[in-house]
Amino acid sequence: MAYKQPFLRLVVSGTLYGVEGFSYGMSFINDNGTGTPPSTVPAGVVSALATFHARSGFLSSAAKMNLVKLNLIGTDGKYVSQSDTVYYEWTSPIAGGFGSHPPPQIALAVSLRTGARRGLASRGRFYLPAPGMTVDATTGQLSQANVETVVSHVNALITGLETALPGWDLGVVSNVRDGAQRAVEHVEVGRTLDTIRSRRASLPERYAVGAVLVEP
Numbered sequence: 001m002a003y004k005q006p007f008l009r010l011v012v013s014g015t016l017y018g019v020e021g022f023s024y025g026m027s028f029i030n031d032n033g034t035g036t037p038p039s040t041v042p043a044g045v046v047s048a049l050a051t052f053h054a055r056s057g058f059l060s061s062a063a064k065m066n067l068v069k070l071n072l073i074g075t076d077g078k079y080v081s082q083s084d085t086v087y088y089e090w091t092s093p094i095a096g097g098f099g100s101h102p103p104p105q106i107a108l109a110v111s112l113r114t115g116a117r118r119g120l121a122s123r124g125r126f127y128l129p130a131p132g133m134t135v136d137a138t139t140g141q142l143s144q145a146n147v148e149t150v151v152s153h154v155n156a157l158i159t160g161l162e163t164a165l166p167g168w169d170l171g172v173v174s175n176v177r178d179g180a181q182r183a184v185e186h187v188e189v190g191r192t193l194d195t196i197r198s199r200r201a202s203l204p205e206r207y208a209v210g211a212v213l214v215e216p
Contacts, residue, residue: 003075004179005030008037008168010161012049014065014093014129016104019202022063022129026161027073028168029181035167037072037080041088044164045070050094052157058150059096060130062104066093077175098132105200106130108142110154111188114172120180124172127196141191150189158187 007030013023028035045068053065069087072080079085108131112124133146158170170184 002179003073003077003173003175004181006072006074006080007171007173007181008035008165009069009071009073010045011069012065013067013069014063016064016130016199017062017203018064019204020104020199021202022107022196022199024126024128026126027124027171027173027181028161028165029171029173029183030168031171031183032167035165038070038086038165041068041070041086042164045161046088048157048160048164050090051160052153053094054097055153056097058098058132058153059128060098060100060102060132061095062101063096063130064093066090075179096130096132100132100134102130102132103200104130104203105195105197107194107196107199108150109190109194110150111190112170112172112184113186113188114182115185116182120176121172121174121182124184127194129199131193135193139191142193144191147189147191151187154187154189158184 008028009025011023011025013021016022049068053059067087067089069085071086074080107127107129109125109127114122116122133142135141136143162169171181172184173181
């Protein structure tokens with residue numbers, strides 16, 4: 001199994017409630033051969049992510065972004081540069097711009113759609129941490145207006161990232177069989193929230209203990 005071509009892997013990470021962690025990633029493909037792997041995280045990438053994460057009424061302030069890594073991945077799935085990791089660490093973590101506080105394991109999926117309906121690298125997905133929007137009391141889902149706003153925010157982020165990474169386009173990659181890669185054509189965001197159990201692995205449990213039961 002091998003990837004078709006080297007690609008850039010962007011990984012964003014941070015903390016939830018100070019004890020849990022989150023991360024999500026995107027792949028950028030070099031379709032026309034003009035992209036050059038950056039030796040540092042471009043300022044435009046840092047700015048686009050900071051703006052996205054801190055948008056008002058979007059992600060909970062309990063989600064604090066503190067690190068982004070941006071590295072060239074070879075066809076073997078490993079860092080091309082084994083000695084240097086390209087990353088940027090915020091001195092002051094960037095908090096989400098919404099004051100609500102959902103459970104740390106609640107997430108919102110962003111689906112990446114290519115021009116292929118099926119097959120290798122036809123679709124991808126990443127999970128945003130701690131969405132702050134409340135669900136509808138009747139449906140238990142986000143409103144259509146909410147998810148359309150999220151789509152707008154994600155589109156702006158992708159535009160900012162691609163502008164900061166000339167020659168690289170957001171894509172979906174696969175290392176199954178001979179490998180495949182496809183450019184992302186649009187994103188989709190559903191109204192039903194998701195659960196990422198790994199984001200609820202470190203929060204200490206504290207119990208309320210009842211009195212000793214005595215038989216009558």
